Amino acid sequence: MSGSTLYDKLWDSHVVRQDGGTALIYIDRHLVHEVTSPQAFEGLRLAGRRPWHSPSILAVPDHNVPTTDRRAGIIDPVSRLQVETLDQNCSDFGITEFPMEDPRQGIVHVIGPEQGATLPGMTVVCGDSHTSTHGAFGALAFGIGTSEVEHVLATQCLLMKKTRSMLVSIGGRLAPGVFAKDVVLAVIGTIGTAGGTGYSIEFAGEAMRGLSMEGRMTVCNMAIEAGARAGMVAVDDTTIDYLADRPYSPRGELWQRAVAYWSRLHSDATAQFDCTVELDAGSLLPQVTWGTSPEMVAPVDGVVPDPDRESDSVKRAGMRRALEYMDLRPGTPITDIRPDHVFIGSCTNARIEDLRAAAAVLRGRRIAGNIKQALVVPGSGLVKRQAEAEGLDRLFRESGFEWREPGCSMCLAMNADRLEPGDRCASTSNRNFEGRQGQGGRTHLVSPAMAALAAVKGRFVDARREAG
Amino acid sequence: MDKFEIFSGLVVPLDRPNVDTDAIIPKQFLKSIQRSGFGDNLFDEWRYLDHGEPGADSGARLPNPDFVLNRLRYRNAGILLARENFGCGSSREHAVWALLDYGIRVVIAPSFADIFFNNCFKNGVLPIVLAADTVARLFKAVEANPGYCLTIDLPAQQIHLPDEAMIAFEVDAFRKHCLINGLDDIGLTLQHAGEIRTFEEKHRKTAPWLFDISDENH
Numbered sequence: 169m170s171g172s173t174l175y176d177k178l179w180d181s182h183v184v185r186q187d188g189g190t191a192l193i194y195i196d197r198h199l200v201h202e203v204t205s206p207q208a209f210e211g212l213r214l215a216g217r218r219p220w221h222s223p224s225i226l227a228v229p230d231h232n233v234p235t236t237d238r239r240a241g242i243i244d245p246v247s248r249l250q251v252e253t254l255d256q257n258c259s260d261f262g263i264t265e266f267p268m269e270d271p272r273q274g275i276v277h278v279i280g281p282e283q284g285a286t287l288p289g290m291t292v293v294c295g296d297s298h299t300s301t302h303g304a305f306g307a308l309a310f311g312i313g314t315s316e317v318e319h320v321l322a323t324q325c326l327l328m329k330k331t332r333s334m335l336v337s338i339g340g341r342l343a344p345g346v347f348a349k350d351v352v353l354a355v356i357g358t359i360g361t362a363g364g365t366g367y368s369i370e371f372a373g374e375a376m377r378g379l380s381m382e383g384r385m386t387v388c389n390m391a392i393e394a395g396a397r398a399g400m401v402a403v404d405d406t407t408i409d410y411l412a413d414r415p416y417s418p419r420g421e422l423w424q425r426a427v428a429y430w431s432r433l434h435s436d437a438t439a440q441f442d443c444t445v446e447l448d449a450g451s452l453l454p455q456v457t458w459g460t461s462p463e464m465v466a467p468v469d470g471v472v473p474d475p476d477r478e479s480d481s482v483k484r485a486g487m488r489r490a491l492e493y494m495d496l497r498p499g500t501p502i503t504d505i506r507p508d509h510v511f512i513g514s515c516t517n518a519r520i521e522d523l524r525a526a527a528a529v530l531r532g533r534r535i536a537g538n539i540k541q542a543l544v545v546p547g548s549g550l551v552k553r554q555a556e557a558e559g560l561d562r563l564f565r566e567s568g569f570e571w572r573e574p575g576c577s578m579c580l581a582m583n584a585d586r587l588e589p590g591d592r593c594a595s596t597s598n599r600n601f602e603g604r605q606g607q608g609g610r611t612h613l614v615s616p617a618m619a620a621l622a623a624v625k626g627r628f629v630d631a632r633r634e635a636g
Numbered sequence: 637m638d639k640f641e642i643f644s645g646l647v648v649p650l651d652r653p654n655v656d657t658d659a660i661i662p663k664q665f666l667k668s669i670q671r672s673g674f675g676d677n678l679f680d681e682w683r684y685l686d687h688g689e690p691g692a693d694s695g696a697r698l699p700n701p702d703f704v705l706n707r708l709r710y711r712n713a714g715i716l717l718a719r720e721n722f723g724c725g726s727s728r729e730h731a732v733w734a735l736l737d738y739g740i741r742v743v744i745a746p747s748f749a750d751i752f753f754n755n756c757f758k759n760g761v762l763p764i765v766l767a768a769d770t771v772a773r774l775f776k777a778v779e780a781n782p783g784y785c786l787t788i789d790l791p792a793q794q795i796h797l798p799d800e801a802m803i804a805f806e807v808d809a810f811r812k813h814c815l816i817n818g819l820d821d822i823g824l825t826l827q828h829a830g831e832i833r834t835f836e837e838k839h840r841k842t843a844p845w846l847f848d849i850s851d852e853n854h
Contacts, residue, residue, distance in 0.1 A: 181839075181842075182839075184828070184831055184832055184835040185828060185831050187810070188809065188810065189808070189809075189810075190808070190810045192825065192828060192831075192832070194832070194835055194836065194839060196846045196847070197846075197849075203666050203667075203728070204727065204728065204729070206669035207669065207670070207671045207729075210669070210671075215822070217822075220832075221836075221847075223847065223848035223849055224847065224848070224849065225849070226849050231666075232667065244667075246667040246668070246690055246691075247667050249667075249669065250667050250668075250669055253669050264849050285849055287845065287846065289843060289846070290846055295727055295729075296726075296727055297725065297726050297727040297751060311727040311751055312727060312751065312754070313727055313728075313729035313732070313751060313754060313755035313758065314729040314730075314755075315729060315755065315758035315759070315821070316754065316755075316758070318822065319821055319822050319825065322822045322825075322826070323822060323825040323826060323829075323832065324832060324836070325825055325832055327810075327821060327825065329808070361654055361721055361724055362654075362720055362721040362724070362747055362749075365721070365747060365748075365749065365750060366750070395721065395724065395749060395750065396750075397750050416849055417845075418845035422844065422845050423845075425845075426843070426845045429842075429843060461654045482653050482719055482720065483653065485651070485652070486652060486653050486654065489652065580658075580663050580726075581663060582663045582664070582666065582667070599656075599658070599725060599726075601656045601658045601659065601725060602658075602659060602681065603658060603659070603662060603681045604658050607662070607681055607687055
């Protein structure tokens with residue numbers, strides 16, 4: 169008989185009841201932000217209900233908050249009302265919130281792990297697709313819509329069907345200058361943005377074991393861009409070392425019990441997956457997206473592909489449309505693409521190691537003349553404080569970057585940080601959709617080192633040449 | 637939630653793969669704390685030539701005459717025909733609220749993104765998965781025949797074509813039951829509140845560290 173996958177173990181330990189193919193799954197941690205929760209709280213009130221277990225919830229405003237001076241509050245009245253609505257809901261229902269002025273405020277997927285609010289063996293949900301990030305801890309973590317947010321608030325459970333399981337095994341070692349972001353972009357380029365639909369993905373292999381927790385979070389964060397319900401990584405010493413002494417991590421005797429429990433959170437050697445994909449990290453190059461879907465990606469030494477060589481007519485039309493939107497011609501070397509904006513931030517790449525990797529490239533250099541704006545938006549107040557303690561803010565400022573307050577910022581441009589039509593951005597975020605960073609804006613997804621290099625060179629350059 | 641049994645509607649074809657929820661409803665409209673009023677901004681960046689902001693009078697906007705929803709023959713469509721991976725990207729349920737507010741009750745595509753697919757059922761919108769070649773045939777039929785309507789019979793799991801042909805479709809039995817009866821999931825789940833409490837007590841004994849976030853504890 170075959171053993172269990174990590175996904176099986178997480179799933180089985182949370183089934184409250186099973187009714188045919190539909191299971192009622194218990195949710196341990198509920199993360200909440202201001203955009204997808206107001207209608208859920210409103211629904212709860214209208215039905216005369218209260219949250220089932222308020223202490224399971226951690227809330228933070230991140231999408232609408234300004235990243236410039238916050239002393240004046242939020243200028244946009246519509247954004248302000250949404251953030252105030254979150255504050256009010258948390259206050260009414262006794263929910264722990266890090267409001268905008270709190271030094272711990274930041275992007276929900278950065279602060280959960282940072283606080284030890286995300287732990288191995290948990291089910292973690294949030295009304296946000298990038299909740300897959302938390303799977304890096306050996307947790308079952310996935311994004312939900314607002315109706316499901318209300319469902320979890322009211323019942324602490326979700327009605328779900330079990331997905332199929334996919335193993336993405338990344339063997340070998342990454343070359344210097346190649347990062348977790350390049351790994352996940354290459355995975356999406358290989359299986360496609362719908363390749364993971366109907367699956368939960370476990371990322372494994374020597375290269376994954378070698379990644380820090382922050383790198384693993386970057387990979388799991390973008391599992392949703394491959395269409396997967398969830399991404400996850402088995403627990404090991406790296407996981408446990410990261411969690412020790414975090415504010416919400418268990419302590420003392422409870423910590424010992426937890427660590428013992430967590431040590432079983434890996435797929436058994438005899439576990440069977442419905443699908444396996446293998447990649448070799450050793451041959452992986454830095455990746456740059458050229459189109460309007462994360463699967464439209466090429467290695468930095470590649471060229472913009474030719475739609476005429478695509479045999480599938482639907483894909484061909486999609487490529488043509490993407491190239492028109494991106495104002496790119498087939499055959500153009502990736503290294504000839506010249507961004508005029510650089511954004512270092514987002515739940516994918518705004519943690520301290522990301523800022524260090526970018527700052528290392530910038531030391532003693534200035535951004536190129538064609539760069540109109542270069543932004544660094546730390547993932548949380550604590551990341552910002554740590555970076556400042558290390559003097560990274562000075563490096564960024566001296567090279568011409570703006571050093572901002574934490575939030576989602578130009579990843580989705582819901583606040584004032586956005587591209588103008590025709591702007592071209594080297595971005596460490598997760599989505600290059602049409603209009604994502606501002607109407608008419610053009611996005612190239614890259615790692616923090618690649619973004620920083622694009623800032624100083626004014627075009628994409630192979631980060632391996634700077635490393636080592 | 638409105639009940640869904642049999643629905644007949646005009647079909648509008650949206651012939652591009654990977655239509656993401658940012659395209660269905662752009663971010664600036666997500667600042668609303670309401671569930672309604674998103675229909676005027678459905679596909680905003682494709683549908684209008686000028687930039688849209690929340691609260692703007694849509695009657696004073698500049699429609700893009702090339703966008704399929706703006707063509708006279710597709711006015712008042714109730715069924716959206718789409719390509720692969722429809723609804724990918726952000727979890728924003730506002731995408732479904734915008735479709736519903738516009739009048740779309742059915743989306744037909746070869747595949748859907750997972751969260752969008754779930755969100756549809758919570759709002760009385762039926763997403764139907766059909767084989768890619770069947771969808772391709774429907775695209776041809778819609779484009780060739782102005783006024784092309786379909787009738788969706790959810791209880792029978794059948795799509796009736798204008799030429800009286802029929803296409804069968806699959807739907808999860810529980811979701812079908814909820815749609816047909818307009819049932820509120822939360823009410824159904826709370827019928828099992830006792831079982832949830834029993835599970836919770838057992839779970840708390842096994843893994844007590846999973847439970848409480850509270851600043852007072854630290």
